[in-house]
Amino acid sequence: MLSQFLQFMFSGVTIGATYALAALGFTLIYNASNVINFAQGEFIMLGGMLTVFFLKSGLPMPAAIVLAIAVPAVVGILLEKLAIEPAKGADTVSLIIITIGASLVLRGIVQIWRGKGPAVFPAFSGNEPIIIGGAALAPQSLWVIGTSGVIVLALWLFFNRTVAGKAILATSVDPLAAQLAGINTQWVLLVSFALSAAVGAIGGILLTPITMTSYDVGIMLGLKGFVAAVVGGLGAGHGAVAGGLLVGIIEALTAGYISSAYKDAAPFLLIFVVLFFMPRGMFGAKKTERV
Amino acid sequence: MRRPHPGLLVLGAILLVLPLLLPNAFYFDIVNRMAINAIVVLGLNLLIGFAGQISLGHAGFFGIGAYASAILPTHYGWPPVAAMGAGAAGAALLASVIAPPIFRLSGHYLAMATLGLGVVISIVLKNETAFTGGPDGMPVPPLSLFGLEIFGERQWYGLFAPVLLFSVWACQNLIDSPFGRALRALHGSEVASQVVGVDVARYKVAVFVLSAFIASIMGSLTAHYVGFVTPNVADFLHSIELVTMVVVGGMASVYGSVVGAVLLTALPQALATFEGWETVVFGAVLMLSMIFMPKGLVPTLAARLGKGR
Amino acid sequence: MARLEVRNLTKAFGGVLAVEDVSFTVETGIVYSVIGPNGAGKTTLFNLITGLLAPSVGEVRLDDQVVTGLAPHQLAAKGMARTFQNLQICMNMTAVENVMVGGHLSVDRNLFRSMLHFPSLRRADVVLRDRATELMAYVGLDAYLQSEASAMPYGALKRLEIARALAAKPRILFLDEPAAGLNPRETAEIDRLIRKIADGGVTVVLVEHDMKMVMNISDRILVLNSGKKLTEGSASEVRGNPDVIAAYLGKAA
Numbered sequence: 001m002l003s004q005f006l007q008f009m010f011s012g013v014t015i016g017a018t019y020a021l022a023a024l025g026f027t028l029i030y031n032a033s034n035v036i037n038f039a040q041g042e043f044i045m046l047g048g049m050l051t052v053f054f055l056k057s058g059l060p061m062p063a064a065i066v067l068a069i070a071v072p073a074v075v076g077i078l079l080e081k082l083a084i085e086p087a088k089g090a091d092t093v094s095l096i097i098i099t100i101g102a103s104l105v106l107r108g109i110v111q112i113w114r115g116k117g118p119a120v121f122p123a124f125s126g127n128e129p130i131i132i133g134g135a136a137l138a139p140q141s142l143w144v145i146g147t148s149g150v151i152v153l154a155l156w157l158f159f160n161r162t163v164a165g166k167a168i169l170a171t172s173v174d175p176l177a178a179q180l181a182g183i184n185t186q187w188v189l190l191v192s193f194a195l196s197a198a199v200g201a202i203g204g205i206l207l208t209p210i211t212m213t214s215y216d217v218g219i220m221l222g223l224k225g226f227v228a229a230v231v232g233g234l235g236a237g238h239g240a241v242a243g244g245l246l247v248g249i250i251e252a253l254t255a256g257y258i259s260s261a262y263k264d265a266a267p268f269l270l271i272f273v274v275l276f277f278m279p280r281g282m283f284g285a286k287k288t289e290r291v
Numbered sequence: 292m293r294r295p296h297p298g299l300l301v302l303g304a305i306l307l308v309l310p311l312l313l314p315n316a317f318y319f320d321i322v323n324r325m326a327i328n329a330i331v332v333l334g335l336n337l338l339i340g341f342a343g344q345i346s347l348g349h350a351g352f353f354g355i356g357a358y359a360s361a362i363l364p365t366h367y368g369w370p371p372v373a374a375m376g377a378g379a380a381g382a383a384l385l386a387s388v389i390a391p392p393i394f395r396l397s398g399h400y401l402a403m404a405t406l407g408l409g410v411v412i413s414i415v416l417k418n419e420t421a422f423t424g425g426p427d428g429m430p431v432p433p434l435s436l437f438g439l440e441i442f443g444e445r446q447w448y449g450l451f452a453p454v455l456l457f458s459v460w461a462c463q464n465l466i467d468s469p470f471g472r473a474l475r476a477l478h479g480s481e482v483a484s485q486v487v488g489v490d491v492a493r494y495k496v497a498v499f500v501l502s503a504f505i506a507s508i509m510g511s512l513t514a515h516y517v518g519f520v521t522p523n524v525a526d527f528l529h530s531i532e533l534v535t536m537v538v539v540g541g542m543a544s545v546y547g548s549v550v551g552a553v554l555l556t557a558l559p560q561a562l563a564t565f566e567g568w569e570t571v572v573f574g575a576v577l578m579l580s581m582i583f584m585p586k587g588l589v590p591t592l593a594a595r596l597g598k599g600r
Numbered sequence: 601m602a603r604l605e606v607r608n609l610t611k612a613f614g615g616v617l618a619v620e621d622v623s624f625t626v627e628t629g630i631v632y633s634v635i636g637p638n639g640a641g642k643t644t645l646f647n648l649i650t651g652l653l654a655p656s657v658g659e660v661r662l663d664d665q666v667v668t669g670l671a672p673h674q675l676a677a678k679g680m681a682r683t684f685q686n687l688q689i690c691m692n693m694t695a696v697e698n699v700m701v702g703g704h705l706s707v708d709r710n711l712f713r714s715m716l717h718f719p720s721l722r723r724a725d726v727v728l729r730d731r732a733t734e735l736m737a738y739v740g741l742d743a744y745l746q747s748e749a750s751a752m753p754y755g756a757l758k759r760l761e762i763a764r765a766l767a768a769k770p771r772i773l774f775l776d777e778p779a780a781g782l783n784p785r786e787t788a789e790i791d792r793l794i795r796k797i798a799d800g801g802v803t804v805v806l807v808e809h810d811m812k813m814v815m816n817i818s819d820r821i822l823v824l825n826s827g828k829k830l831t832e833g834s835a836s837e838v839r840g841n842p843d844v845i846a847a848y849l850g851k852a853a
Binding site for chain 1: 538574
């Protein structure tokens with residue numbers, strides 16, 4: 001009984017860590033530019049698919065991973081430069097459509113290039129599960145959870161302990177004031193998109209040995225990351241992490257105890273509950289409009 | 292005020308002449324699909340363009356109508372028209388129950404909530420295999436009106452064309468009326484509309500319910516027309532397609548809705564020759580049109596022509 | 601008879617009291633001004649009375665009827681109208697349409713009759729359009745009858761807000777800094793317009809920084825400082841009050 005619960009929690013926290021990374025990606029870009037990047041899921045897909053490609057090209061694992069993070073980061077920068085920046089000042093709906101267009105382009109290109117079939121590579125440290133309290137924990141899950149923890153910590157340090165990070169934070173609070181204070185807000189936007197893409201790609205790489213990947217995994221992963229970001233409160237970093245874990249756990253518990261067919265619906269029902277009782281998410285900032 | 296709608300006359304003329312020009316059933320089919328999309332998009336544009344409230348889950352309501360027309364006649368022997376009415380009533384009821392809390396939200400949160408609604412509906416349709424046939428879908432019996440079965444693309448055109456014309460006329464009436472003015476006003480300034488007596492929440496709910504009702508009716512008709520329905524009609528991508536038609540054609544533009552629907556329905560057909568590249572080109576069209584024509588095609592062209600005078 | 605009575609009105613934002621225990625009465629048909637230094641709580645007071653904010657404590661009565669806590673659109677139906685310090689114009693509409701929105705409650709708003717173009721509804725709308733046109737002339741906007749709101753200058757938009765509020769046929773009209781950002785000539789015109797509105801029987805409550813205008817047109821003046829009522833009286837009473845001078849210039853003066 002307990003071991004079963006523990007088993008569901010393990011898989012919930014594992015997938016939840018990936019959602020947390022996706023949610024952090026949304027948060028990074030949202031804070032810097034007020035844009036919800038619906039192409040976030042494609043960065044996750046790119047991370048996995050590119051690793052598979054580079055491994056097949058004969059590169060060793062570390063090199064493949066570095067490239068599979070770097071390429072999406074460049075794609076993120078291009079997205080900002082070529083699509084978001086020219087549309088400066090467009091309203092929310094238009095920006096949402098632009099990023100959706102970008103996600104279709106990325107997905108389409110990968111579909112043509114790598115086909116529709118699933119792709120996978122072996123887990124980093126084998127498949128021998130660790131038994132804890134009667135529940136099996138795959139070593140790859142530890143990789144996912146551990147790496148996500150390290151990234152969260154690194155981002156926290158970056159934003160709170162470095163000048164560059166504080167410049168980004170300042171820009172998200174008040175772009176004009178930041179610009180007047182000498183911060184290159186253009187640079188901030190590019191860094192945010194690159195970071196966001198890299199974080200998403202890392203999530204995709206870590207998850208691929210567990211769930212496999214294909215050209216179209218980005219839609220659901222991205223949407224659930226968005227749910228996580230909203231549940232946590234758009235713009236709040238700790239909220240994104242908490243939201244990601246919550247969404248992952250609820251999904252795993254739904255799959256385990258209620259119906260695996262409806263596990264994908266769980267995050268979206270959760271969003272209703274959260275938004276109705278906490279219209280700005282768990283950790284969202286309160287805003288009042290002046291008239 | 293009493294200006295005749297020249298656009299309506301032009302549209303009517305086009306719809307009258309078209310059957311003489313269309314060479315075969317294949318083209319009738321494309322035009323029918325354009326009309327279906329145009330009518331759904333007209334309703335959605337009332338919500339997005341005129342009232343300024345986004346919905347990323349409208350395909351869900353389309354799906355409710357489509358499956359009501361598939362399930363109720365097949366499993367329970369309902370007459371198709373009753374099933375269509377039940378579907379539309381159900382969609383409207385769901386919309387009116389879910390709208391009041393949804394519309395306390397704004398911007399990205401509203402996008403998220405409507406998106407979630409659509410995804411949940413599409414997941415239910417995929418999973419209730421006993422009723423819906425699951426991901427493979429299910430056949431839909433033909434539609435008969437007044438004892439006559441509608442059969443073939445040409446006959447369906449005879450149904451869709453007048454319905455489209457009526458929808459355009461009704462939408463224009465609506466936005467020119469006090470109701471429509473209140474919708475546009477709450478888009479322009481919610482607080483200003485409140486203090487002159489506009490019950491903002493009620494109007495948002497009303498227009499959401501109306502657009503859901505229209506989507507459901509068109510979902511039903513489409514299901515009968517195609518004769519088969521799959522859960523894809525309710526999924527996220529279909530919702531995005533509909534929103535894209537609104538935005539590409541022109542927000543807050545009645546004829547923009549029609550033009551957006553026509554162009555984006557034709558696009559995949561035009562792309563069929565670029566096998567495999569449909570998704571890429573579709574995505575690129577979205578991005579480019581939003582970047583270079585954020586107001587949408589019809590309002591942008593109208594502004595250009597206005598300047599040229 | 602008292603048109604508006606405000607009793608012990610208080611609003612707390614977190615621990616800060618933006619408005620604290622404010623009471624006053626506005627007689628029918630007068631011009632009543634609320635003044636005070638920046639941050640005194642004038643706009644918050646307006647927002648509390650017109651239903652945009654819910655008071656923490658206190659009561660608002662309109663013609664002897666308690667209206668505290670009603671939504672803005674319900675208050676509009678009871679005869680309240682207002683303008684805004686930061687313009688709230690619907691830039692997606694024409695000038696006349698903005699004014700017509702003000703007459704929203706006087707016309708048929710049924711969805712189905714609207715869609716089906718009912719003649720009765722259309723006739724009423726024509727009447728409303730004519731009335732909106734008249735109101736634009738009344739506030740001096742004849743030149744903008746064909747304009748899109750987004751094409752109008754700031755000073756004209758200020759007046760458009762007043763025309764929209766009047767279209768609601770209010771018994772009491774709240775004007776939040778109608779002369780802010782206007783040049784002296786425009787200010788004088790607004791001054792005359794307010795007088796004209798009050799003479800037409802509409803009670804006017806005014807928040808304004810232009811002291812010359814306030815002293816000139818107000819029948820009574822309420823002075824707020826740090827959310828509290830400092831004093832209330834006629835223009836000459838307020839002008840001579842040393843507390844008021846201190847509040848504006850700082851205690852040292």
